[in-house]
Amino acid sequence: MTDLTRITGEMPIGASMVHGEGGCFRALDPATGEVLEPAFGSAQESDVARACELARLAFDSYRNTTPDVRANFLEAIAENIVALGETLVQRACAETGLPRARIEGERGRTVAQLRLFASRVRVGDGIDARIDPAFPERQPLPRADIRMQRIAVGPVAVFGASNFPLAFSVAGGDTASALAVGCPVVVKAHPAHPGTSELVGRTIQAAVRANGLPEGVFSLLFDDGFVVGAALVAHPAIKAVGFTGSRRGGVALMKIAAARAEPIPVYAEMSSVNPVFLLPAALAARGKELAIGFVESLTLGVGQFCTNPGLVLGVAGAAFEQFKEDAAVLLTTRSASVMLTPGIAAAYASGIDRLNDHPVARAAGRGEGEGDGCAASARAQAALYAVDADNLLADPSLGEEVFGPCSLLVACRDVVQMREVAEYFEGQLTATLQFDEADDNAARTLLPVLERKAGRIVANGWPTGVEVCDAMVHGGPYPATSDGRSTSVGTAAIERFLRPVCYQNLPQTLLPDALRDANPLCLPRRVDGVLAGSESVTEAG
Amino acid sequence: MTDLTRITGEMPIGASMVHGEGGCFRALDPATGEVLEPAFGSAQESDVARACELARLAFDSYRNTTPDVRANFLEAIAENIVALGETLVQRACAETGLPRARIEGERGRTVAQLRLFASRVRVGDGIDARIDPAFPERQPLPRADIRMQRIAVGPVAVFGASNFPLAFSVAGGDTASALAVGCPVVVKAHPAHPGTSELVGRTIQAAVRANGLPEGVFSLLFDDGFVVGAALVAHPAIKAVGFTGSRRGGVALMKIAAARAEPIPVYAEMSSVNPVFLLPAALAARGKELAIGFVESLTLGVGQFCTNPGLVLGVAGAAFEQFKEDAAVLLTTRSASVMLTPGIAAAYASGIDRLNDHPVARAAGRGEGEGDGCAASARAQAALYAVDADNLLADPSLGEEVFGPCSLLVACRDVVQMREVAEYFEGQLTATLQFDEADDNAARTLLPVLERKAGRIVANGWPTGVEVCDAMVHGGPYPATSDGRSTSVGTAAIERFLRPVCYQNLPQTLLPDALRDANPLCLPRRVDGVLAGSESVTEAG
Structure with a gap:
């Protein structure tokens, strides 16, 4: 051996x-x-x-x-x-x-x-x-x-x-x-x-x-x-x-x-910025808890997940301001951490520079600068920025993914504008709704848009963490993926690496095992339009 | 109204x-x-x-x-x-x-x-x-x-x-x-x-x-x-x-x-030329019958089907020569018929000119020139050409589709060369095998190649005629279609115009009908990995 x-x-x-x-x-x-x-x-x-x-x-x-x-x-x-x-x-x-x-x-x-x-x-x-x-x-x-x-x-x-x-x-x-x-x-x-x-x-x-x-x-x-x-x-x-x-x-x-x-x-x-929608009642009722969950998801794995929450939308007002402050405070407790490669760290730094230099993006919070012992240039310091929805709608570059623990808080006038921003998004891997019962109507308004834009819709959770199961979709319309028909x-x-082939009048001896009358592979099959168990086909017609 | x-x-x-x-x-x-x-x-x-x-x-x-x-x-x-x-x-x-x-x-x-x-x-x-x-x-x-x-x-x-x-x-x-x-x-x-x-x-x-x-x-x-x-x-x-x-x-x-x-x-x-393979025993046993079926399929609808048999392969020898002669004789009884548009008729005529002018393609048969009363330029006169497999392998343009009742007979040295020619084909909608029991080994040799090249494999039939049913595939690798994963x-x-969307922790009231516990649409669903009938989900976990 x-x-x-x-x-x-x-x-x-x-x-x-x-x-x-x-x-x-x-x-x-x-x-x-x-x-x-x-x-x-x-x-x-x-x-x-x-x-x-x-x-x-x-x-x-x-x-x-x-x-x-x-x-x-x-x-x-x-x-x-x-x-x-x-x-x-x-x-x-x-x-x-x-x-x-x-x-x-x-x-x-x-x-x-x-x-x-x-x-x-x-x-x-x-x-x-x-x-x-x-x-x-x-x-x-x-x-x-x-x-x-x-x-x-x-x-x-x-x-x-x-x-x-x-x-x-x-x-x-x-x-x-x-x-x-x-x-x-x-x-x-x-x-x-x-x-x-x-x-x-x-x-x-x-x-x-x-x-x-x-x-x-x-x-x-x-x-x-x-x-x-x-x-x-x-x-x-x-x-x-x-x-x-x-x-x-x-x-x-x-x-x-x-x-x-x-x-x-x-x-x-x-590519995906994985927008999170904080609906008004949820934000009012549990803003602090949401800030904790958000910062946790944002900084998980130094933000190096495809499903990292890179954009958070709320209705402008006291509750969203408080959320921003809470998140900013929590962020200061997060030490800077090493990124996967020097190239990724450099790209992150330049993404941050771009936001810092942007005329309308406001710095809203920063993680701890000191970190886990590696060189500062290798580390990512988490970062939070804030803009108004009008700014984002006017300048699409603000919404571009910065790979790493960076997120943009977007203040919308109301839920109508939230929907407007959602319509403007490119395809996403995920979209997340934080809502309480009183937000049901708002959630209902947003859901059809999110279904069109994303491969996975998360309710009252965070997008990071992708379960490997039958019902998972890790995909979405372009540019989240090149082909939204798959996960x-x-x-x-x-199913992604398969194509259909049809056999007309082939004798049993030449048919592939999957299609022989005797069903030697014991497959479920659709026979004459009806899904059959692992039976053999006993008569034709 | x-x-x-x-x-x-x-x-x-x-x-x-x-x-x-x-x-x-x-x-x-x-x-x-x-x-x-x-x-x-x-x-x-x-x-x-x-x-x-x-x-x-x-x-x-x-x-x-x-x-x-x-x-x-x-x-x-x-x-x-x-x-x-x-x-x-x-x-x-x-x-x-x-x-x-x-x-x-x-x-x-x-x-x-x-x-x-x-x-x-x-x-x-x-x-x-x-x-x-x-x-x-x-x-x-x-x-x-x-x-x-x-x-x-x-x-x-x-x-x-x-x-x-x-x-x-x-x-x-x-x-x-x-x-x-x-x-x-x-x-x-x-x-x-x-x-x-x-x-x-x-x-x-x-x-x-x-x-x-x-x-x-x-x-x-x-x-x-x-x-x-x-x-x-x-x-x-x-x-x-x-x-x-x-x-x-x-x-x-x-x-x-x-x-x-x-x-x-x-x-x-x-685009598809729908190759037909006449295996030796079948050709020897029922060459005349094959010629009748071939001419019937070739001239059906004035050859204006995507599945028209535009290429026929046989092993060089007396039986294939006889098939060629039989087909040529049958063809002379087919009157020229009007094509769908003057443009298609002109393209057909120029495809025929290309073959007539080709240094190695030999004219092997022609349909009746007189036709159904329309102008000669609107009609297609069926046409048959013959080449050796070596010629086809040397000049891919010979194998290009001529849309209409035109087909190329390809004489191969043996079944090994037939397979070689099959490997050389681009993607096809169909591939047809004519074979008898004694041809089983030859068919077995060809089948894996045909599965890779075509969407539908026809045994002892002709490719024209596409059934609308559950098991039909009208598709195939490029350039038969742009996307061989579909029919x-x-x-x-x-399935072709669908994409998957996943819902995580959505409450029952916001879930789409197809995914509610009560299963109001009575769909078959895969619940916890097992295909269930049209039942409701009664408990979680």
């Missing part, structure tokens, strides 16, 4: 470990500024081609494995990740500056997600098997025997995210969705946590081998620039893309995918 | 009939060359804006109607179309040159499709309701109450197709899919059948009124150029596009949609 806990700077490409010759880079501990060994070799064009070609070769065989085989494979990956133990936790903490509890929690979520997907794959989720039996006596024309299933779309390119080194990276949601339905995966590791990526990548490679799957089912590519990712998305063998990151990055991938000879779908989760979290994500 | 059988050249925009001031055009009877009255006024930018704005205003109200209301609406449209009687049949025949039986059949299909979608909407298809009840005792963190449904994506732009004046036009598949799930629709009529479009558009307008729906649920726009369609797809109120037509047209719409400030999904069904025919098309 190979030791899976080594970090060598090599990429798992199929069954091999490859030292990339496209230049090298090292990870950085953002908390200490310390450079972490070893050096990682960036992939070259030939590595991209090799990973994609292996994925292409593996595809027909892998997509035709039984659901059980793929479920076992996902469970083996989960088990291997757990077995990495301390090595993984320590490396992930060092590469991200995230605290141990957070990394352990994220590992738990990642592993639970793989197991949940395995359980859903086992019962046939996503296959959507349908059988319309032949109807030879029909007038004026007979009906053929027509059957349908959803099959894997092809090899998928997945981009690791900086802010979730496990749950949205090498073995994260997109990888789990793709592998679950039979798509080989080529991951472009995020350069901020290459060691974490290598560790997790090796465990997937080992699970491929242990489960007797074709080597091309999984490969991992390193690069600290953009060339490898661009080449990956442009490669003809790749048939879909999963990405979590910046709007600029996501839009760049959308353009590459659309410009291909064969354009392919891109699921990019990009990147929860079991509905299993 | 307004007389719905008048044709005035006006566009139904919301509740009004509008005479477009953007220039005028008339329909043409392609069989006689006769110009048909009245003149139709093309829409101007302001008409596009008005239709889109009305659709935007109607959206929240329309999408929140109950499934029953929308089902009744679809059924009312169907009824109104039937009530148009002879007026519709005669006008559609005159505008398209299609025979009465074909138009009557297409009307039957269009009406049946609306009724089928109504029945599926009634039982909740597409809503995909999911409920994960709260789990307050969960460790380490409680789970919130999380619920999900799919909601309408927004107003949809639909483009009528030239070759299906009813089933893929004003009240065709995309309109039915969009209206079924709560999307207002703005149709751009195909300029080849504006009278048919106006008639059907008026019946939808009447059904909107009779069912008490907001006027913006439906509008129709005329234009004999490209400006109106481009403005429609670019309009911010439009959130998705349905199109059936040429590759050039579809790709142009994809580019406009991708360049918007908010890119939107485009479902364009564009434009069959009840699975109901």
